[in-house]
């Protein structure tokens with residue numbers, strides 16, 4: 001398997017040809033899912049004792065499997081949180097794999113971790129956190145949120161050892177991402193959800209805290225605010241929430257997994273004022289920072305607290321910390337040990353293009369949302385549910401039922417035209433099914449938006 005052979009070289013060339021064509025294609029086929037039975041019928045047995053051969057397996061991938069998978073960077077994929085990795089980042093993702101570097105410890109990954117850290121330094125600089133703040137790249141926002149919240153809980157217990165057996169309590173808002181709820185379950189912590197999907201205000205947090213019993217107040221170990229809610233792009237009152245947390249000695253986490261890129265957009269930066277009060281921040285490069293999957297990031301005001309909470313120990317690992325070339329070990333600051341150097345594609349793309357080009361691309365997402373808002377208001381048959389926020393737009397088609405939205409999404413997707421999914425607004429209380437755009441891809445055009453709205457006529 002590891003000897004050079006001409007078939008492998010030819011296959012490598014084929015694979016590279018596919019990769020180059022895909023990387024340079026500004027409008028790849030959208031990709032439409034097939035049922036498992038259909039795929040089984042088309043693919044047959046693929047994992048066999050003798051192997052089906054690289055050529056056959058790759059042909060199957062190229063002609064069947066990838067076509068049954070959505071191209072997340074399609075310019076008319078505006079559902080969920082799409083992605084739009086830069087060509088440079090995707091290309092460098094191939095290089096990162098080919099380089100085969102272990103990114104957990106400085107001893108093994110020094111050069112590549114150095115480069116990742118350069119990108120991290122830029123991310124940290126966007127937050128306004130003080131000197132000493134730093135972070136690591138994770139598999140995504142869920143892992144980043146979990147790493148931060150576990151650090152918060154361990155710090156809360158370290159301060160008062162009698163809390164060791166006590167169940168912690170997290171406060172967040174209805175607009176918070178579902179991963180916050182899932183992570184509370186993983187940690188077996190209680191979760192208090194305050195308010196609606198609208199902006200979570202410092203005054204609402206203060207009131208919620210005041211209504212808790214003394215014991216409950218002592219159990220609150222973290223408040224999670226959102227810097228760009230996934231559904232509507234709303235940025236919580238970070239200043240107000242941060243000050244309440246400071247005043248009460250509660251860990252303040254800001255989940256900016258989706259919205260974090262906008263920290264670099266001059267037109268939106270002021271909306272994040274107060275983020276510098278955070279104890280930890282999640283930002284996902286694989287969302288609005290144009291990195292390929294999977295790349296999240298968690299940043300800590302005091303990274304040494306994360307190290308204390310999360311670093312793994314084992315006699316077979318001791319040498320990593322004894323080597324003369326000691327340095328930053330990403331494994332110490334998040335929940336995962338073995339890791340690829342997943343921040344490298346971001347680093348390469350940032351180094352190649354410069355941060356100004358990134359700012360332009362974030363501004364374009366915000367601009368597309370504003371333009372879409374104007375177009376929606378102008379059709380006569382659609383209207384905004386609320387003003388666009390960051391790059392999210394919620395809107396309704398007059399007279400449509402939830403079933404109409406579903407049919408519309410299905411129709412556009414299955415003919416390979418667009419993937420725009422409905423959502424619910426005010427999912428706590430009386431929920432209305434509405435349509436939603438989330439703009440990430442700077443290649444999306446005004447014509448794309450107009451053509452999608454036309455399908456609602």
Ligand SMILES: Cc1ncc(COP(=O)(O)O)c(C=O)c1O
Pocket residue numbers: 081139140141142143145177179226228229230255256257258259284296
């Ligand atoms: C605000 C927010 N937090 C966390 C997550 C979870 O991130 P991931 O899917 O990378 O685990 C998401 C995903 O959309 C998100 O929007």
